[in-house]
Amino acid sequence: MNIAAKKESNxxxxxxxxxxxxxxxxxxEKSIAxxxxxxxxxxxxNLSGLEYISSAGLRSILASAKRLKEQNGKIIFSGLQGHxxxxxxxxxxxxxxxxxxxxxxxxxxx
Amino acid sequence: MSSxxxxxxxxxxxxxxxxxxxxxxxxxxxGFSARRIGDMxxxxxxxxxxxxxxxxxxxxxxxxxxxxxxxxxxSIEIRDSGQEFDITKxxxxxxxxxxxxxxxxxxxxxxxxxxxxxxxYRRLSGFNVLTLVFNLEIKK
Numbered sequence: 032m033n034i035a036a037k038k039e040s041n042x043x044x045x046x047x048x049x050x051x052x053x054x055x056x057x058x059x060e061k062s063i064a065x066x067x068x069x070x071x072x073x074x075x076x077n078l079s080g081l082e083y084i085s086s087a088g089l090r091s092i093l094a095s096a097k098r099l100k101e102q103n104g105k106i107i108f109s110g111l112q113g114h115x116x117x118x119x120x121x122x123x124x125x126x127x128x129x130x131x132x133x134x135x136x137x138x139x140x141x
Numbered sequence: 142m143s144s145x146x147x148x149x150x151x152x153x154x155x156x157x158x159x160x161x162x163x164x165x166x167x168x169x170x171x172g173f174s175a176r177r178i179g180d181m182x183x184x185x186x187x188x189x190x191x192x193x194x195x196x197x198x199x200x201x202x203x204x205x206x207x208x209x210x211x212x213x214x215x216s217i218e219i220r221d222s223g224q225e226f227d228i229t230k231x232x233x234x235x236x237x238x239x240x241x242x243x244x245x246x247x248x249x250x251x252x253x254x255x256x257x258x259x260x261x262y263r264r265l266s267g268f269n270v271l272t273l274v275f276n277l278e279i280k281k
Contacts, residue, residue, distance in 0.1 A: 053154060053190045083179065085186045086249040096240045114179045121255050122248050123236030 033080075034062050042073035042105075042141050044134050048080030051088030060091035063106075064098065072104035075137040079110030084118050096128070109137040144171035145209040152192050152204040152221060160189055164208045164217055168275075171210035177275060180256045181217065184273050187249035188219050188228070196223020196269065213277045214258075220270050227262045228253065228271065 032055035035046045043066055051059060063074065076092075078084075096106050107129040111119060119125045131137040146167035150156045164185055168178045185206070192204050205220040228250040234243075254260055259274035 052186060053157060053193075083182070085183055085190075086246070086252055087186075087190065089248055090246055093240070093243060094245055097245070100240055113176070114183075118183070118252070121252060123234075126236065127238075127240055127243065 032058060034059065036062075036066065039075075039134075039138055042075050042138055043071045044075045044077060044138070046077040046080065048082075050083040051081060051091070052083060052085050053087040056085075056087040056091040059088070060094055063095040067098060067102065067104065072099070072102060073141055074099070074104070074106045075109055075131075075134055075141060076106060077109045077134055077137075078115055079112060081112070081115050084115050086122075089118070089122055089124060092124070105141055107131065107137050107141050109134050143209065143211050144168070145207070147205070147207045149203055149205040152189075152196060152201045152223070154190070154193050156204075157186065157189060157193075160204070160206050161185060164206065167208050167210065168215050171215060173210075173215055173275070173277065177215075177277070181215065181273075181275055184253045184257045184275075185217060185219075187253045188217075188271055188273065191226070191228060191249060192219065192221045192223060192269070195226055196221045215275045215277075217273045217275075218270060219273070220268050222268050225264050226269055227264075229260055229262045 032049040032051055037044045099106050109131045131140055144167045146163045148160055148163040161182055165178050168181055202222050208217045231250045234247045234251055257273040258276045261272040263270045
């Protein structure tokens with residue numbers, strides 16, 4: 032899994048690629064926690080390069096979202112593909128998170 | 142073409158990749174699509190990480206995973222000697238809860254049930270035996 036962040040005017044765009052599984056998912060949660068500690072409160076998570084996600088990945092996303100919600104922050108998603116889109120649908124994450132096709136739309140919608 | 146795989150190793154997270162590779166290699170040589178193999182990989186990860194976490198608290202035992210293709214199906218059998226744990230009996234999560242209400246966790250067993258075409262659990266002479274079956278075609 033690779034995580035890259037880019038600061039935009041109204042949010043931090045975090046691009047996650049590769050695999051978010053039981054081994055790598057804790058890294059995502061740690062990265063988001065570190066960004067929150069630095070004062071970031073609005074996140075667009077770009078998953079267009081994420082090939083695989085398991086419940087461990089969903090768990091780290093939900094934990095990050097809960098942490099942000101406590102601080103009146105926001106987290107939205109962009110670019111979900113194939114397998115990841117399907118897992119978001121099955122687990123009901125599609126219903127609890129805002130999901131956009133692109134970062135640009137996400138930045139407008141956040 | 143039929144294809145089989147078998148692996149037995151300590152039930153620890155460090156072995157997730159080796160277990161996954163054993164199964165995906167067999168499914169791939171049996172002619173299953175990348176998408177179906179992705180489904181298997183997900184269900185397998187959910188099943189084996191449950192064993193890693195809960196089967197033998199504080200003292201990881203062994204896990205044995207065997208897989209075989211035949212008749213347009215691919216079956217994966219996961220066996221561990223840990224405490225009895227039947228994932229098929231777990232209640233489904235409430236998917237309508239929002240971010241603050243949703244409990245952390247509890248989605249693994251649900252994903253297995255939604256993705257595999259058949260899930261069967263047996264307790265056999267002190268072993269948990271979980272069998273996941275996948276059809277060649279995507280589950281509707």
